[in-house]
Amino acid sequence: MSGATRVLVLNAGSSSVKYQLIDMLDGSRLASGLAERIGEGNGRLVHTPLSGVRRESLQAFPDHDAALKAVAEELAADGVGLDSPELAAIGHRVVHGGKRFTAPTLITDEVLAEIRRLIPVAPLHNPANITGIEVARSLRPDLPQVAVFDTAFHATMPEYAARYAIDKAVADEHRVRRYGFHGTSHQYVSRAAAHLLGKDPAEVNVIVLHLGNGGSASAVAGGVCVDTSMGLTPLEGLVMGTRSGDVDPGVVFHLHRVGGLTIDEIDELLNRRSGLLGLCGDNDMREIMRRASEGDADAKLAFDTYIHRLRKYIGGYYAVLGRVDAIAFTAGVGENAAPVREAATAGLEELGIAVDPELNSVRSGEARVISPQYSRVAVAVVPTDEELEIAQQTFALVHTA
Numbered sequence: 203m204s205g206a207t208r209v210l211v212l213n214a215g216s217s218s219v220k221y222q223l224i225d226m227l228d229g230s231r232l233a234s235g236l237a238e239r240i241g242e243g244n245g246r247l248v249h250t251p252l253s254g255v256r257r258e259s260l261q262a263f264p265d266h267d268a269a270l271k272a273v274a275e276e277l278a279a280d281g282v283g284l285d286s287p288e289l290a291a292i293g294h295r296v297v298h299g300g301k302r303f304t305a306p307t308l309i310t311d312e313v314l315a316e317i318r319r320l321i322p323v324a325p326l327h328n329p330a331n332i333t334g335i336e337v338a339r340s341l342r343p344d345l346p347q348v349a350v351f352d353t354a355f356h357a358t359m360p361e362y363a364a365r366y367a368i369d370k371a372v373a374d375e376h377r378v379r380r381y382g383f384h385g386t387s388h389q390y391v392s393r394a395a396a397h398l399l400g401k402d403p404a405e406v407n408v409i410v411l412h413l414g415n416g417g418s419a420s421a422v423a424g425g426v427c428v429d430t431s432m433g434l435t436p437l438e439g440l441v442m443g444t445r446s447g448d449v450d451p452g453v454v455f456h457l458h459r460v461g462g463l464t465i466d467e468i469d470e471l472l473n474r475r476s477g478l479l480g481l482c483g484d485n486d487m488r489e490i491m492r493r494a495s496e497g498d499a500d501a502k503l504a505f506d507t508y509i510h511r512l513r514k515y516i517g518g519y520y521a522v523l524g525r526v527d528a529i530a531f532t533a534g535v536g537e538n539a540a541p542v543r544e545a546a547t548a549g550l551e552e553l554g555i556a557v558d559p560e561l562n563s564v565r566s567g568e569a570r571v572i573s574p575q576y577s578r579v580a581v582a583v584v585p586t587d588e589e590l591e592i593a594q595q596t597f598a599l600v601h602t603a
């Protein structure tokens with residue numbers, strides 16, 4: 203075992219790579235950044251070193267390989283390059299781990315093949331995750347590479363929450379069940395919410411609302427996930443930026459038989475042209491709130507539909523948990539959009555849920571309670587940190603291996 207203590211975390215998306223280099227001795231970020239618009243000809247790399255100023259460079263990234271090499275150059279320029287002997291491992295966010303991967307996993311050729319086999323159930327995510335792994339392995343073939351799966355935290359869901367009520371034999375043959383996603387965030391945030399209340403995570407029940415571009419809710423009882431809103435794929439559940447969330451499956455048959463759309467066209471419609479974007483032409487919550495405040499009817503309807511679905515999940519998970527100690531808002535929308543938090547919790551005093559308007563309007567990067575003292579359920583804003591969680595799980599694995 204070497205004394206190397208740094209972990210590089212890669213979160214490769216379809217057109218971007220987010221990264222953080224973290225020293226596990228003290229959790230400090232030696233560097234972080236984002237390479238975006240990969241393959242689009244107008245790429246941009248934003249790199250933030252531990253000390254010193256943020257650097258932004260415009261350069262075309264024909265593919266993920268080029269983007270990761272540019273990231274490696276930025277790290278090298280800071281003296282923390284990929285060739286550093288201090289680097290202990292590279293941790294990768296992998297969105298779908300299927301039924302097999304329920305814990306952080308050392309990546310081998312065989313593991314990679316299994317992640318590839320899961321592409322049909324995470325078509326927007328797993329291909330990019332695989333590319334990130336391949337490029338990182340080619341740059342540092344000697345280093346342990348670890349996959350941390352979005353699905354893993356949800357593997358504890360009871361069978362009745364993970365099952366769809368369809369023919370059991372068909373479901374089993376095709377591995378059709380609810381897996382859930384954003385698990386790394388739900389795990390981190392549910393634990394952080396407990397700590398914010400000064401309590402042991404094993405003692406508290408939390409509803410976590412991860413509201414980013416993709417969005418999902420989870421019910422976490424004593425640190426264990428008991429239900430979540432995404433399913434076989436990251437399409438089920440909440441209204442998202444471009445994804446519909448829950449629809450009657452009959453919609454698919456109807457669009458195919460009566461509307462004449464192919465299955466691929468319906469897939470594309472529900473994943474990329476629905477949600478907030480489909481309802482009002484915008485998927486950025488900031489823009490939607492601005493338009494709605496100016497009286498734009500489509501933006502108002504998109505906002506209201508988003509909130510209505512969110513409230514249904516809050517109510518549903520309240521019943522699933524029986525007792526709720528905290529509701530934690532996280533990710534881009536959850537952390538920043540006070541009107542979303544206000545609307546999602548309005549009128550729920552009978553359930554012991556209330557939000558203090560003043561506390562809710564505070565802008566801060568810190569975890570904070572936004573409910574008044576008297577509120578039985580603590581409502582909180584808890585910034586997620588998927589990268590730190592991935593780094594910790596990666597480091598723990600290579601240290602016990």
Ligand SMILES: Nc1ncnc2c1ncn2[C@@H]1O[C@H](COP(=O)(O)OP(=O)(O)O)[C@@H](O)[C@H]1O
Pocket residue numbers: 413414415416443485486487488533534535538539
């Ligand atoms: N100040 C803000 N107010 C409202 N929404 C915001 C704000 N800042 C960011 N967002 C929303 O957060 C979303 C992105 O969230 P994020 O968690 O970064 O998503 P992802 O990781 O899925 O890309 C954006 O689409 C935007 O709508």
Ligand SMILES: CC(=O)OP(=O)(O)O
Pocket residue numbers: 297327352383384414415416417436
């Ligand atoms: C699984 C998922 O929806 O991830 P993201 O929000 O990053 O798209």
Ligand SMILES: [Mg+2]
Pocket residue numbers: 414415533
């Ligand atoms: Mg995210």
